[in-house]
Amino acid sequence: MPRTTERLLLLDTASLYFRAFHGMPDTITGPDGRPVNAVRGLLDFIAKFVTEYEPTHIACCWDNDWRPAWRVELLPSYKAHRVDNTVTTSVVGAGGKGAESGQAEEAPDDLSHQVPIILDTLLALGIHVVGKDGYEADDVIGTLATNASMPVDVVTGDRDLFQLVDDERAVRLLYVARGISKHERVDNAWVQAKYGINGSQYVDFATLRGDPSDGLPGVAGVGEKTAASLINSYGSLTDILTVASRADSPVSAGVRNKLAAAVDYLAVAPEVVAVARELDLGVCAADLWLPKEPADPRRWAELVEAHGLGSSAERIVTALAR
Secondary structure, rough: OOOOOOOOEEEEEEHHHHHHHHHOOOOOOOOOOOEOHHHHHHHHHHHHHHHHHHOOOEEOOOOOOOOOHHHHHOOOOOOOEEOOOOEEEOOEEEEOOOEEOOOOEEEOOOOOHHHHHHHHHHHHHHOOOEEEOOOOHHHHHHHHHOOOOOOEEEEEHHHHHHOOOOOOEEEEEEOOOOOOOOOOEEEEEHHHHHHHHHHHHHHHHHHHHHHHHOEEEOOOOOOHHHHHHHHHHHHOOOHHHHHHOOOOOOOOOHHHHHOOOOOHHHHHHHHOOOOOOOOOOOOHHHOOOOOOOOHHHHHHHHHHHOOOOOOHHHHHHHHHOO
């Protein structure tokens, strides 16, 4: 049945293939005996979301630089605990291999060898792979979601992307933190129910609260409830700091002291947390058509045979043809 309403599906690719790798047994191997659980799992995930949400457009967004130097310069602790010195493949624009990066997110060897295979399979299928040197997949997602002229679903397990939720523009997250089959549809009401703030306030909220998984210390002693209360009472982080600096400030002395102690961090963290929204990606949402069949059938067949992709290959081809 043809799709009549345009909809863009953006995939936080690394978030999904890490989830596939850790969630599926390493006994899923190719003919050479090496694991292909991340490859097959990612293909299964894409097939599921394409079948359930029927997008007309799709992109696998790529971390050309998962820890950009400009973010580290602003905040040296950013993702510092996750650094490895292995090599990872980057992509250019909407496809094609780009430069090799010398610093990658720590990953087991059984996953690292699967990443080039994942890229090869996506390109053979004709699913656009979009990355930007010096930026993370989150930034690619932010740019495409912000500038799309159609509803957008973002598939991710990264709560930082809650900042993109926009009911007026029909941008929502398909949040997979609890699992693919239990994914949640995150709109502004969901964010409000979870944190007591709007999606548009998430950057300031996350800055105040911090996020150890990303090396964001936050303001010591300020948790989710205090962060939400400050935002709801006084507005943006800039407004909070302005009110807190007044001699007659209604902000408690304890909170004022905590904010003052974190002033250097607060000066840079919002720029680190906020995703880019105006990158030149060499491609726009309207170009990212969902393929109906593999773009390179011969190469696709070679990859399916070489890596034993079996039923996962069948499912993704069936999903694309719907």
